Amino acid sequence: MIRSSADRPVLPSDVPTAVLRRAHLLAAGATGRQITDAVRDGRLLRLRRDHYLPRDTDPQVCAAVQWGGRLDCVSLLRLLGVFVRERAGLHIQLAPDASRTPRPEASTEIVRHWRPTSSAADDVLVPVREALCAAVRCQRPRDAVATLDSAWHLGAVDEDGLADVFAHVPGRYRSLRPLLDQRAEAGTETLVRLMLRSLGCHVDLQVRIDGVGRVDLLVDGWLVIECDSRSHHGSWGNHKRDRRRDAAAIGLGFTTLRLLAEDILFRPEWVIEVLRRAVARGPGTTPRTVRVHNSGEL
Known part of the structure; x- marks a missing residue:
């Protein structure tokens, strides 16, 4: 979403950068009556004395x-x-x-x-x-x-x-x-990566595996972890794609663990216990020799 300079990000369309003052509006050609009418009919919001913002x-x-x-x-x-x-x-x-700051009802x-x-x-x-x-x-x-x-x-x-x-x-x-790791594409990925780090695991992010595609996390070279949320995995088409990717990973000797964002955020103790048991169990089989494209290491 954001791709700009460090202090000037791209803002949503409904976020102005500054308030409008009456002097600004008058200088732009509005009359006092027009300003009053715009506030009265809701086209202009008067939020406090001499502080105006557009309706939207x-x-x-x-x-x-x-x-x-x-x-x-x-x-x-x-x-x-x-x-x-x-x-x-x-x-x-x-x-x-x-x-002296305003105290509006809220x-x-x-x-x-x-x-x-x-x-x-x-x-x-x-x-x-x-x-x-x-x-x-x-x-x-x-x-x-x-x-x-x-x-x-x-x-x-x-x-x-x-x-x-x-x-x-x-x-x-x-x-x-x-x-910190710039490669993390979601906050939940970072949270899981930190959990795995606390377990002493080696974690790679956004790894591309031939025959599978890019995965969120690859742990100790065998455990694929995907962090799923409704916004990115809500459609049936996405579910079908994910199941086929999981099947392909299993065929190559990897194990895939899919974690839900809501569990990562609101049941972290349960998630870390699942991770601990999965890591302690180890791989079922050694992954076949396959080209893994690492974008860097933690």
Whole structure:
């Protein structure tokens, strides 16, 4: 989804970069009466005094502006398609010296990040690097690694950007840097890779096996692990393709284990026990000599 420079990702069409001020609208040729009419009939949203956004703006962005801040942390990253664990609340950035912030009625929990930002005064989003710094601190370490992997893979941040992130988080988080892998195409892949690492396994990512195709994870040269989610494996056509790939892998001596995203996310203890038993059992047969294309090692 995201393919742009580190601090200027491609935004969804319903996410403007800055609020509109009355002076901006007047300078663009609108009259005071036209502004009033646009607000009255819903074409323009007046979120607080002299803070306007187009009608179709994403509701999370509108809420952040209503609360006197900018979209931040996991809320911004999720909006950009970066993997984050589902968390309650809307994360917004507020200036440390913001003494009088609006208190609109809201049923959503608001998580406030009181900190400076390099954003311009009218920006509705913080830079991605700042959001990543906040997300590292707001999540458990494994989830933070998955978020950083996802942002790196999608192009929301590059190696220089990651270096900047780790330069601005507390020192206790810097041990996470060697765990990152840009090849991870889904957060669930990262979470499973870290589980396997804790079991002492050798893991390759996005490996292409002749006769099978590309697989998510190849463990110790024999165990193929696929991390399945409804969004990518929901159709019958996808199921048929996956079953044929599994059959081809078995024919070559590999064992395939398919894990559901919901189990990886919400039953991690069960998943790691399944992995432990599978690894302890070992391969049923030694895989036949077959060309395996490694894109790198963990």
